[in-house]
Amino acid sequence: MEVTLNKNIESLPYLDNVKLRTRMANLYYNKFQALRNVTLEIPSHAITAIIGPSGCGKSSLLRLFNRMNDLIPNTRVTGDIELDGKNIYEKSIDVVDLRKRVGMVFQKPNPFPMSIYDNIVFGPKQHGRTNRNELNKIVENVLRKSALWDEVKDKLEQSALALSGGQQQRLCIARVLAVEPEVILMDEPCSALDPVATLKIEDLMRTLREIYTIVIVTHNMQQAARVSDMAAFMMMAGDRAGELVEYGHTSQIFTNPRDKRTEDYITGRFG
Amino acid sequence: MEIRADFHKRLHNIKDDVLVLGSMSGKAILNSIDALRNRNLELAKQVIEGDHIINQKRFEIEEKCIQLIATQQPMASDLRMIVSVLNIGTELERIGDYALGISRVVIMIGDEPPLKPLIDIPRMAEKTIDMLRRSLDAFINQDVEGAREISAEDDSVDNLYDQIYRELLTFMIEDPKTITRATRLMWVAHNLERAADRVTNICERVVFVITGKMEEIGASKY
Numbered sequence A: 001m002e003v004t005l006n007k008n009i010e011s012l013p014y015l016d017n018v019k020l021r022t023r024m025a026n027l028y029y030n031k032f033q034a035l036r037n038v039t040l041e042i043p044s045h046a047i048t049a050i051i052g053p054s055g056c057g058k059s060s061l062l063r064l065f066n067r068m069n070d071l072i073p074n075t076r077v078t079g080d081i082e083l084d085g086k087n088i089y090e091k092s093i094d095v096v097d098l099r100k101r102v103g104m105v106f107q108k109p110n111p112f113p114m115s116i117y118d119n120i121v122f123g124p125k126q127h128g129r130t131n132r133n134e135l136n137k138i139v140e141n142v143l144r145k146s147a148l149w150d151e152v153k154d155k156l157e158q159s160a161l162a163l164s165g166g167q168q169q170r171l172c173i174a175r176v177l178a179v180e181p182e183v184i185l186m187d188e189p190c191s192a193l194d195p196v197a198t199l200k201i202e203d204l205m206r207t208l209r210e211i212y213t214i215v216i217v218t219h220n221m222q223q224a225a226r227v228s229d230m231a232a233f234m235m236m237a238g239d240r241a242g243e244l245v246e247y248g249h250t251s252q253i254f255t256n257p258r259d260k261r262t263e264d265y266i267t268g269r270f271g
Numbered sequence B: 001m002e003i004r005a006d007f008h009k010r011l012h013n014i015k016d017d018v019l020v021l022g023s024m025s026g027k028a029i030l031n032s033i034d035a036l037r038n039r040n041l042e043l044a045k046q047v048i049e050g051d052h053i054i055n056q057k058r059f060e061i062e063e064k065c066i067q068l069i070a071t072q073q074p075m076a077s078d079l080r081m082i083v084s085v086l087n088i089g090t091e092l093e094r095i096g097d098y099a100l101g102i103s104r105v106v107i108m109i110g111d112e113p114p115l116k117p118l119i120d121i122p123r124m125a126e127k128t129i130d131m132l133r134r135s136l137d138a139f140i141n142q143d144v145e146g147a148r149e150i151s152a153e154d155d156s157v158d159n160l161y162d163q164i165y166r167e168l169l170t171f172m173i174e175d176p177k178t179i180t181r182a183t184r185l186m187w188v189a190h191n192l193e194r195a196a197d198r199v200t201n202i203c204e205r206v207v208f209v210i211t212g213k214m215e216e217i218g219a220s221k222y
């Protein structure tokens, strides 16, 4: 175990603007270990992609960063998980506040069954914003940021469920932006979308990256290569899930991975 | 489980094509030197006329690489392999051009009386061709050390070139009437020297495919 750990830490790329950090993070669902000694630093104002075969622990790792795993009974976390250098699993941490700072976009667009407008103001209202003028501004601002404004500005009172899948996903991104997070976690945000909608979301991610820190889980290797600045490759061997095999700059991972297992996975020599 | 078997088979076939191109270029150099040695103008013409087949083979390889890039999104060592094949294809095609250059000189020389018995030029050609063959072996066998060694041997080709140059210079100084004939042999030697340099470029590519590093190995004197 020592060996893997040291190798892991040594091979971490040097980053001077760490937003999220895990040190020796382990996650258990009951007895099942889903993350193993994961040590990783995620830079701010960048897109970090997590790739790896199904079941290797990508979503589990992502959910660590806003304590979504807390919602699953009998989970246990060990090790350090830090946001801006502060351990987010400490007792003093307010989870509601944490999830405001670390927002999440899911695989399937999940707009609430209400109007486009209400979807967006839902979060801000929860956090005590009620001034109509202010809310209007938030709605326009985040819809512009998520590249949806022009398509919906004349039908804000229409049900969000009437939007196309790609529009719904951009609305979900807008909804996350409305609570002014610092980090956006995305778990396969494009897997339900067509290629054009996918490229739109990717483009959107590139602009959002100026302001936010983005972590994305994706099964689409080309997508990881296109959008991300950093890439982490996770693996499972037999029933051992949750090992971080390699982490580095995207340009390096996709042209010259150091670990044979990364190489084999991204060139399709094993799957 | 190999899940991109078809893609990897196509990539493998392209490597075979590179070998074919390599042997075409090598053969062209050999023939051009044979033509020089035996004053075989017919053979020289054949090399000149055959050059476009070499060019075509190179374009065919390029076309296949572009197809793979566009349709298969190659990554990591596969990507490096394809990029290197594109480069190696260019180098091999240029080696074919040097054979063409030599053959043109052979035709210019025509049936002029020989200046001197040819010794170092054929030796230079043999060395170059030997390096070429081994560089392609290193390419197929992914042999970094082999590639580095071959590259280092370029010095011996450079030394032969020096020797030839000095010798021809002596001829020209002693008897200015030999200038035309000596200059022609200089061109031949120069083409061979360039061909050997191309082989070192191929070796650099082989190192790149395997290590992912662009390194200049054995920078040539010329």
Ligand SMILES: Nc1ncnc2c1ncn2[C@@H]1O[C@H](COP(=O)(O)OP(=O)(O)OP(=O)(O)O)[C@@H](O)[C@H]1O
Pocket: A029, A032, A034, A052, A053, A054, A055, A056, A057, A058, A059, A060, A061, A072, A241
């Ligand atoms: N709630 C849970 N209870 C028990 N085991 C779980 C739970 N969630 C996930 N696991 C197990 O943990 C491992 C990692 O799951 P996770 O969802 O993180 O994988 P993933 O890499 O996101 O996979 P996919 O690409 O299929 O989404 C899997 O083996 C999974 O079966």
Ligand SMILES: [Mg+2]
Pocket: A058, A059, A060, A187, A217
């Ligand atoms: Mg998942």
